Amino acid sequence: MMIKARRLVRDISELPLIPTIVTRVISMLDSQEGEPDEIADLLLSDPVLAARVIRLVNSPLYRPSSEITSVKRALLFLGFRSVRDLILTSYFINAFREKEQPFDTKAFWIHSFSVGAVSRRLAAMAGYLDSEKAYLTGIIHDIGKMFLGHYQQQEYSAMLAGISESGGSTYQAEQKCFGTSHSEIGLCLAQRWNFPPAYCDIISHHHTPSSATEDPLLTAIVTLADHVCMAHNGSNIARTGPLGQTEETAWQILRQQAPMLTVSDIDSLIASLNTGFGEIDREVRNIFMTMVA
Ligand SMILES: [Fe+2]
Ligand SMILES: [Fe+2]
Known part of the structure; x- marks a missing residue:
């Protein structure tokens, strides 16, 4: 399946780009080793990236009391991890912006940001140290769908119509239709964009969590x-099969590494989502509007 994925990605000459500087900044913010001055200098070496950070920090989402005009102040105002989120998500959304898709892209982003928000909550419950990283990896987990949807548009559209008619999961339908899936395609993209290994691992194995090697817990x-x-x-792009072996495996991994978690914790998380999902929905719509503005 990886060979098929590599071939599909290799055949596209105009792949969306995420600049190398972006992944260098992400790695530096991930490791928490950089000083604000050092990170600000790196951001400033790419004027487009620096301008984007300034624009985002002054957006209605954050409303600083006075306009922030320096990258270093933006870093201190938002915190390193939030800047990392903003940078990656804005480049990420832009990479596939205006690329026609056979599915509702807003629903796709709402799903992605919702998975980010729920991952962050679960990570905090499990005592995972970098819960913001959970948010970020949740947001980018399905990027391979954007590739398949755009570059294999007719086949993907027919595949989604088939799922609407006879059910089944998108992941399985992709394997049947393309001989690969959005997980392998996403891995190829993440590697092409030089994402850190843990990010690649999560994109690659979010449907096969027992195969994760870099960060099985996340x-x-x-x-x-x-x-x-x-x-x-409930949209097409987010169709799934019944709760099965995959989630069971994921739960076992979570339990091994966070034995304090119980099924009732997950039940209460899901129950809180029933009332809180509207809030997540509003939050992600807000983020989405700010990102593409
Ligand atoms: Fe997926
Ligand atoms: Fe997903």
Whole structure:
């Protein structure tokens, strides 16, 4: 399946780009080793990136009391991890912006940001140290769908119509239709964009969490968050099969690494989503509007 995925990605000459500087900044913010001055200098070496950070920090989402005009102040105002989120998500959304899709792209982003938000909550419950990283990896987990949807548009559209008619999961239908899936395609894209290994692992294994090697716990978190969000988002792009072995495996991994978690914790998370999902929905719409403005 990986060979098929590599071939499909290799055949596209005008792949959307995420600049190398973006992934260098992400790695530096991930490692928490950089000083604000050092990170600000790196951001400033790409004027487009620096301008984007300034524009985002002054957007209605954050409403600083006075306009922020320096990258270093933006870093201090938002915190390193929020800047990392903003940078990656804005480049990420832009990479496929205006690329026609056979599915509702707003529903896609709402699903992605919802998985990010639920992953963050689950990560905090599991005692995972970088819950913002959970948010970020949740947001980018399905990027391979954007590739397949755009570059294999007719086949993907027919595949989605088939799912609407006879059911089944998108992941399985992709394997049948393309000999690969959005997980392998997403991995090829993430590698092409030089994403850090843990990000690649989660994109690649969110439907096969037992195969994760770099960060099995975070992969399991995203797998479970994905399942919870699919149950809430009723669109084609988020169709899933019944709760099965994959989520069971993810739950076992989560339990091994966070034994304090119980099934009733997950039940209460899901129950809180029943009332809180509207809030997540509003939050993600807000983020989406700010990103593409
Ligand atoms: Fe997926
Ligand atoms: Fe998903």
